[in-house]
Amino acid sequence: MKVPLGTSSQPPASNQSSIRASEAGARAASTLRSRIPAGLAYLLAVALTAATVLLRLALSSRFGDDPALELFLIPIILSAFAGGPGPGLVSTALAAIGAEYFLLPPKHSFAIESGLHSLEWLVLILAGTLISVLLRKSSRGSPGAAAGSLGNERPGMSPGSEAGISHTLLVSGGSICVVLGALTLVGWFFYIPALTRVGPSFNPMVANTAVGLFLDGLGLLFLAAGRPKAALGGAVWSLLAGILTLAEFGFSIDLHIDELLVRDYLRALPAAPGRIAPNAAVCLVFCGAALLWASMPRWREKAAVIGVLGALVFALGAAAVSGYLIGLPMYAWGTWKPMAANAGLGFVAMGLGVMALAVHRSQPTPAPEERILQWVEWKVRVGFALALAVLIVVGGMSYFSLVRLHEDRVWVDHTYQVIASLRRVLSTVTDAEASARGYIISGKEEFLEPYQEAVREANAELGTLRSLTASNAAQHGRLDVLASLVTERFAVLEQAVEVRRGEGFAAVQQKVPSGREKQLRDRIREILAEMEASEQSLLQERIARSHHAGTVARVAIIAGITLAFALVAVALFVISGDFAGSRRARAALQEARDQLETRVRERTAELAKAKEAALGSEARLAGVINSAMDAIITVDEQQRILLFNPAAEKMFGCRAGDAIGQSLDPFIPERFRSAHAQHYRAFSEAGITQREMGRLGSICGRRASGEEFPLEAAISRVEVGGRKLSTAILRDITERVAAEEVLRSSEARFRSLIENSADVVVVLDADAKALYVSPSVAHMLGYRPEEIAGHNALDLVHPNEHEPYMALMQSLPKDARPVRSRFRMRHKDGSWRIVESARSNQLNNPDVRGVVVNARDITEFVSAEETLRRQAALFNQTYDAVMVWNWRGPITFWNRGAERLYGYSLGEVIGKNPHQLLRTETPGGVEGFLSVLEQKNTWEGELQHVTRDGRKIIVESRMTLVQDKDQVCALEANRDITERKRVQEKLVEAHRTTTTILESISDGFNTFDREWCYTYANAAAAKMLGKPREELLGKNVWEMWPHAADSPFGVAYRRAVAENVPLQVEAFYPEPLNAWFEVRCYPSPEGLALFFTDTTQRKRAEEEIRLLNRDLERRVAERTAELQAANKELESFSYSVSHDLRAPLRTLDGFSDALLEDYGPQLPAEARNQLATIRRGAQRMGVLIDDLLAFARLGRQPVTRQPVNMEALVRSALEELGPECNGNRIQFVNGDLPRAQGDPALLKQVWINLLSNAIKYSRHAERARIEIGSLAGSPPRVYFVRDNGAGFDMKYASKLFGVFQRLHRADEFEGTGIGLAIVQRVVQRHGGRVWAEAELNQGATFYFTLEGED
Amino acid sequence: MDELRGVEVLMVDDSEEDLQLALRAFKKANLLNRIHVARDGAEALDYIFCQGPHEKRRIEDTPRVILLDLKLPKVDGLEVLQRIKSDPRTKITPVVVLTSSKEHRDVLASYELGANSYIVKPVAFDGFAKAMQELGMYWLLLNNPPKT
Structure with a gap:
């Protein structure tokens, strides 16, 4: 492929522009840093910070204790801005060190004192560091890149969203200023004061400021609309008005421009009516300058200047507004006129608008990367401008709050001075009095000197007071009164001194009125106290105010600094993402350029190679041609x-x-x-x-x-x-x-041979593609040779035989030996033909180069043979035994099934009679079924055969007679059903057993089919239901028992069937059965089976028991209640006995005693004896009552059983009885006393009673002997106490344990007869028994047990 | 006159005989303190809480000891005891339950309600006189009453 060298030398158009854009960005980034040399930046940082420290120290008197560390942000920001992070951090460090050493208490030391100031110091360090780092980030996109053109600044055409925002800000800022200015002017011209100021207590915006704002706002709008020249008007007015006003302030002159347009009829501040406030004037100057700058074509490029001016205007306006909001005088410069609140708002809007103008100015041409940089730069500028503005506001606030604090402190000091002075007046007056009195009394002249001294001092102090309280009219008034009083007081003293000097001490007392003296003294003290109280309240007020001002300032400063940081931080985080995007874009661009260069290099190399090849080929060509x-x-x-x-x-x-x-x-x-x-x-x-x-x-x-x-x-x-x-x-x-000619003639001969052969001759290549097919294929497969030639032979082979076919083709012997094979091939009519072929591998024979196949259709032949074989196999494969025998003759066929079933092999059975061999038995006999077979040609039935190993089997047999030529044969097929028969018999047996069981059980049992008809019912069921079984079977249950359908029975039956769960139900069936049934239903696929019992008897018994129980419970409850009532009665009885019966006895005894005592001597002896008898009777009655109550209490007291050591119990009982034992007269014999279970307190009472009895009744014995022990033997354990005392007659033994029963007269042995009754009750309550054996005068033995005898 | 000077013993008992015996016993023991007698529970409460006929009495002048029988007409002795001990103005006044009842539950109930002592009146006058004498000695002479 050819490389278009011509185009590869130039990069694509888009790449080109991106490269240019990135270069511009890089240039822009370095602009700022290159502007100031690094060394100079560091010098600048040091110098600026040092200057700030000096400035701050110089202002120490102004700031007092406040460190005012915000000042140091200025050098830090400037250094970081000019020189980057290094100088910024240096400045921060210097500021921190300087502030810590010079400003933070303790001063001139590096020690750190905790407190708010240290916090402020930390904030300064953090802020400085943050600013430095932030400016490092932002310096990548520098303001230098702001170079833009003014050409494309029509609104709505700006490229980025920042342009949209800045345009919005610009237009809205301008509009706000226009509206504010216009409203104020309307207010001035039409005498509507409300329009000129925010509220009645606020200053109005003066007319000149209003005009300035109006024109400047218009100017902004014009600039936004792209008509810079129209903005000049506003600029000029603002500049003129601002500068002239400032001149008026600066040189204290009046240029008569203040009321140029309208007379200041409001005169809120009469000093200079209508004059613009100095800070507003400065704002106007900045606005004018910014507009002028923006209007001048030559200066437009430097948009940063406009931005700075806008930020300053914004800061001044915001300071004024926030001053009004938080009540600090940040709206005024010193004592000069303050900026109006609405003017402040206007300048905030104006400042924002001018800042937006700066951004708007600097809109660049829309190159993508430059746009990112512009956007970032805009954000940086806005963020910093806002932060700077906030910091300026904070600075202003802290300045004013410091000033106020200082003033307040001065006031406080002043108040303290006044109070001290007041006290001094009092003391000097007192001194004067004391000295004068000294002189008057003693007459010594040396007292006069201190007196006069005190008078002088008092007058001087009064003068001081007068000057101190000059500003306080009320205090001044009081002071006048005081002065006159003091003067009068001194006059009186003077008079006394004079009199003493002239006429002596007595004359003083006579002439000088002492009442007036006291009056004056009190009055002076009163006035002084009043004045001091007034000063004290003033002091409180001032301290409170200064505290409030301090709090406000602190809150404002902290909030402001936090806000500034937040702004800066937000700007940082926003732009860092943009920088990442920009970096990514640059990286992608670089990569694209690298790839392009690589491609250029590759193409150049290819070209060089191609040229070289061309040169070499010429020489090679010549050689090729020649050879x-x-x-x-x-x-x-x-x-x-x-x-x-x-x-x-x-x-x-x-x-x-x-x-x-x-x-x-x-x-x-x-x-x-x-x-x-x-x-x-x-x-x-x-x-x-x-x-x-x-x-x-x-x-x-x-x-x-x-x-x-x-x-x-x-x-x-x-x-x-x-x-x-x-x-x-x-x-x-x-x-x-020539050679081809010879070949052609020989081939023609062979071809005719082949083509006339009946067999089909085919030549295949190694992949079975047919190279040649002889015409005879048309006979075999219906295709013409040309339809097959060129096609693959596999296409015609049966799909199931593809694999063997190909395997055969692969494995043909190399030596051309023919291999026979048989495949099914498709005829043109769709049928499958079986084709036998011989093929020989002639691939290596250069004359043939193929596999020669000689094929023949053998379909007809094969199918006949196949049928026969398949039938035989079928017979053999069946499990049934199949045999064929000649009619009344031997077996001729015997399949494998028969071999398996009977155990005889084919060889063993051929020629044998089947019935004899298998010992056929059948109910009708062999002849029976043979005759049927003969008549009907077929028979079916069961036969019993005997196998070779003697097993009897039952077979299901089918026989058919077949006429085969001249011979009649029987075909017999048998199936073994022995197992089936056995199972059937077992089933029948099981059924019989089940039925027997069901019939013999006493529960009723029946079954329903799916149609709810009785299918079975046992005898018990029939009996219980009162109907003969025949009447039930086949009947529908709901029809037979009409009440059943809605009864619990019906519900349960249906549910059991529906949910297929066994259920149990017990219910009553009314007429005609009138009986309870308990029914258990078991669902099954056939229907439902029920077991049921007649529970009527049981139910009746249960009902009876229930009734009886109820009655019993009621009776128990009744008895319990009765018993409780009786108990209660007994209790109240014993209570009233305890209380009421004793009182009269006491009366009896007491008054008898009184009688004896009072009148004893007058009574005869007999009367005294009788009274003594009365007393004895009463006392005895008292003892009886106590005993009786004790006995009664025993019955109520619960018995708590626990292991009891009987020996210890007896010991302690004897100790208690000690006084009765009469020393050694009685011999105690202690036997073995095993432990017992019982209530220890009650058992102790038992021992005490028995022992005291024994002691009492052996009183008269010569040698008293008391034996305590237990009887050895089986449980229950028997304890006893035996004495050799008075004993008793056993015929009274039955009375022994009765209450108040005694066997001795009271004069013989004292006692109430309750002791043994108590013993018996305790023992009985333990479940034991007590009895006694005795003989008169021979002693008695008391036995007791603590548990039952069983 | 007792009304105004305040009594040292308040004796609450419905039995005229017992009262006479008690006074006799006091006299025999040379305890000649001022004694006020209330004949039933209601009267005792009127006296203690300055109601009805005793309106003019100052509640602060509490008796030094109250001898209280339990079985009283109108208002039960235990209730009187409960009222005395649950009122902050009177609860520091010592109350000696002086009764014929030896019943355990009475003893228990009295102490639970804050009785300072429980004394059973013996049937025999010697014992009774001895008890009264000891009682008077203790509560009127030895015991240091709380100042009100």
């Missing part, structure tokens, strides 16, 4: 020979020297010469070769000897140097033509 076997002759248009190679010399018998330059004609036979000339012309004109020099292969040439010879020719034509040359390559084919 060629064929003759090569080149002729020109006139058929003159130009080239005649050695082979041509030999072919034509003519030397090249003789031929060259001669005509070609001598080498062409005469008869062809004219035709050749014509052909040659046609060829040279149209490039078409016509063969008119004889048939193919018989073009003739003529040797020099005149001999003609056949030749082959190839002719080509080239154009060299404008000449058309033809070159012929010729070959002498005389010998070949």
Whole structure:
């Protein structure tokens, strides 16, 4: 392929422009950095920062304690802007060090004191670093790239979105200014003050400012519309008004321009009515300058100047507006006139508009990458302008707040001075009094000197006070009163001094009125206190105000700095993405250029190679021509020979020297010469070769000897140097033509042989393509030979045989041995023919070069043979035993199925009688079915046969009689059904068993089919349902039991069938059965089976039990309630016994005692005895009641069972009884006492009672002996207490444990008779038993157990 | 006169006999303190909380000890006790339950309601007199009452 070298030397148009754009970008990026040398930038950073430090120190008196570190942002920004990050960071570091050393407390030290100032310092460092880094990023897209033209600035035609935004800002800023200015002017001209100011308490915007804003706004709109000249009017007015006003302020003159247009009838500030505020004037000057700049064609290129002016205007306007918003005097410069709030708003809009104008100016031509850079640059500018503006506002705010703080501090000091002075007045007055009094009392002259000194001081102090309170009218008034009072006081003192001096001490007391003195003193103190209170309240007020101002300033500064940082950060993050995009674009461009260069180099190399090849081929051609076997002759248009190679010399018998330059004609036979000339012309004109020099292969040439010879020719034509040359390559084919002639005659003979053969002869190539097919194929396959020749033989072979066919073709022996094969081939009519063929591999035979196939159709032959074989195989393959026997004769056929079934092989059975061999048995006998067979020619039935190994089998047999020529044969086919029979019998047996079981069970059982008809019912079912079985079977259940359908039974049956789950249901069936049934239903594919029981009896029994239970429960409840009531009654009874019965007893006893005591001596002895008896009776009654209550309490107290150590219990009981034991008189014998389960407190009571009893009743014994122990033996454990005391008669043993039952008289043995009753109750409550054995005067033994005897 | 000077013992008992015996016992023990008697629970409450006929009494002049029977007409002794002990003005006044009942539940209920002592009146006068004497000695002479 040819390379278009001409175009590859120039890059495509788009690439070209991109390269140019990127170069412009790179140039622009380096512009800023190249503007200032690096060293100079660093010097500048150091110098600027140092200057700032000095400036700040110089202003120390102004700022006081406030570090005012914001100042340092200015050198940092300037350094970073001018020199990049390095100088920026240097400036930051210097500022940080300087501020820390000189400004942050403690001053002149590098120590850091925590607090708000340190925070401010950290913020400064962070801000400086951020600014430096940020400016490094932004310096890649520098303002230098802003060079744009003013030519294409029609609105709406700007290329990028930034143009849209800037245009919007421009137009809206201009419109706002126009509207504001116009409204204000209307207000002035038509006396509508509301239009000239924001509110009644605000200053109005003066008319000159309004005109300026109006014209400047118009100017912006004109510039936006692309008519710069029209903006000049506004520019001129603004500049003039601004500069002249500033001059008025600067030189304190009046140029009479303030009320040029309208009289300032509002006179908000009478100092200079109608005059523009100085900051507004500056704004106007900047606006005018910006508009002028934008209007001048020569200056337009420097849009940055316009941007800076716009930012300044914006900052001044914003400062004024925010000053009004937060209440700091940032709207005014010093004491000069303040800017109006609406003017501030106007200048904010104006500033934004002018900034937008700067961006609008600098719109570049729309090259994609440049556009990105422009966009970035715009963002950087806006971000920084906004941040700068915010910082300026913050700076202003902090300045004003500092000024105010300072003022407040001065005021506070002043107040303190006043208070001190007041106190001094009081003390001097007091001093004067004291000294005067000293003199009056003592008469010593040395007291007079301090007195006069104090008077002087007091007067001087009053003068000081007067000057201090000059500005405070109220205090001044009070001071006047005070002064007069003090004067009067001193006059009185003076008078006293004079009197003392002249007339003595007594006269003083007489003449000087002491009341007035006191009055004056009090009044002075009062006034002083009043004044001090007033000053104190002023002080509080001022401190509060200064605190408020400080808070406002701090909040504003922090918020402002945060906002500035946020703006800068946002700008940074926004543009960093753009820079990445720009870098990517540049990288892609570079890559494209690299690829292009590579391609150019490749093409150049190819071209060089092609040239070299061309040079080499010429030499090679000459060699080829000379050594060629064929003759090569080149002729020109006139058929003159130009080239005649050695082979041509030999072919034509003519030397090249003789031929060259001669005509070609001598080498062409005469008869062809004219035709050749014509052909040659046609060829040279149209490039078409016509063969008119004889048939193919018989073009003739003529040797020099005149001999003609056949030749082959190839002719080509080239154009060299404008000449058309033809070159012929010729070959002498005389010998070949002769050989072909011989071959042709021999082939014809063979062909006729083949073509007349019945077999088809085919020659295939190695891929089975038919090279030759003999005509006889038409007989075999219906195709004409030419329909097959050239096609692949495989196309005709049956698809299933493709693989073997190809395998055969591949594996043909090399030695041409014929191989026989058989394939199915498709006839033209679609049928398949079986073709047998012999093929021999003659591929290596040069005369044939193919596989010779001799094929013959053998379809008819094959199909007959096949049928027979298949039938036989079929017989053999079937599992049924098949045999053929002659009628009443031997077996003639016996298949494999028969062999398998009976175990006899074919050889064993041929010639044998089948019935004898197999011992055929059948209910009707062999003769029976033979006669049927004879009559009907066919029979079917079951037979029993015996196999070779003696097994009896049942077969299902089919026999057919067949008339075969003269012989009658029977064809018998048998199938073994022995297993089936066995299973059937088993099934019948199982069914019989099941039925027997079902019939014998007592539960009812029946089945329904899918139509809900009874299919079976056992005897029990019939009995329970009260109907004979025959009546049930076949009947529909719903018809037979009309109530069943809606009863629980019906519901359960249907559900069981629907959900195919077994269910159980118990319910009552009414008339005529009147019985309960429990039914279990089991669904099955055949229907539903039911087991059911008549549960009427059970139900009745259950009902009875339920009723009984209910009755029982009710009775238990009744009894419980009764018992509870009784208990309750008993309880209240015992309670009232405890309380009420004792009181009268106490009365009895008490009053008897009183009687005895009071009147005892007067009573006879008998009466005293009787009273003593009354008392004994009452006391005994008291004991009885206590015992009775204790006994009753036992019944209520719950018994808690726990393991109890009985020995320990007895020990502690004896200890308690100690006093009753009477020393050693009683011998205690302690036996073995095993542990027990019980309530320890109650058991202890048992032991105490038994032991005290024993002690009591063995009182009279000579040698009392008390034995405590337990009886060994099987449980329950028996404990006992035995004594040898009074004992008792066993016939009273039954009364022993009764309450209040005693067997001894009270005068013999005291006691209430409750002790043993308690013992019995405790033991019984433990489930045990207590009993006693005794003999009168022989002692008693008390036994007890704590558990049941079983 | 008691009304104004404030009593040292408030005795609440419905039994005339018991009262006489108690006073006798006090006298025998030489305890001649001012004693006010209330004959039922309602009267006792009227006295303690300065209601009805005792309106003029100052509630701050609490008796040094209250001897309280439990079985009282109108208002039960336990209720009187509960009222005394649940009122912040009177709850620091010592209350001695003096009753015939030995029932455990009465003892328990009294102490739960904040009784300072529980004394069963013995049937025999000797014991009764001894108990009254000891009681008076303790509460009127030995015990240091809280200042109100």
